[in-house]
Amino acid sequence: MSEYVDVAIREADEGDGEHVQCLLSTYFLDMDEVPIDDFIVAEANGKIVGVAALADRNCCEIHSIAVHPNYRGNGIGSRMVSSIFETVDKDRIYVRTSSPIFFRKLGFIELPMAEKAILWEDCRECDRFEGCKQHVMCIQLDERSESC
Incomplete structure (x- = not known):
């Protein structure tokens, strides 16, 4: 469609x-x-x-x-x-996704995988963190703030 x-x-x-x-x-x-x-x-x-x-x-x-x-x-x-x-x-919005292309088209930028462990407790505690297929991405909504 x-x-x-x-x-x-x-x-x-x-x-x-x-x-x-x-x-x-x-x-x-x-x-x-x-x-x-x-x-x-x-x-x-x-x-x-x-x-x-x-x-x-x-x-x-x-x-x-x-x-x-x-x-x-x-x-x-x-x-x-x-x-x-x-x-x-908020100044920025984050996403954990297995569809990074979709979010890139909307202006999100990819962040280092280590950011997931900083942002989300469940990622820090996950025994599959090293092999995780989810990308961490961010978009800056307020132009006056620091970038993601």
């Missing part, structure tokens, strides 16, 4: 929890104790076709992002990230 898809991006509510978890599981992701209130959803024709979460624990992080396979390539993921940018009041 490459034509434009009309989607509405909104905050998730309690009734969306099962749909959010189902879409995340398509990519072997889960909510990891992120409350449903931290999620946004992209809705097309009454169906949730995309989800994303912004978690602000140790750092401001795009925690999860997923677009239904039938709707990928329509800019839905980019629109959700742009929506997150509009709501955040």
Whole structure:
């Protein structure tokens, strides 16, 4: 599908929890104790076709992002990230991802793997850290601040 898809991006509510978890599981992701209130959803024709979460624990992080396979390539993921940018009041946003190309296109820069252990406790404690396939990336939102 490459034509434009009309989607509405909104905050998730309690009734969306099962749909959010189902879409995340398509990519072997889960909510990891992120409350449903931290999620946004992209809705097309009454169906949730995309989800994303912004978690602000140790750092401001795009925690999860997923677009239904039938709707990928329509800019839905980019629109959700742009929506997150509009709501955040931090200087920078981080992400741990296995899709660095997607985030590079949005202006994120890759950071050294060692940054993961500094930013996230679960990475420090992970016995698979050395072989981890997730990239750590950052985007600077406030031009006056130091870069990532």
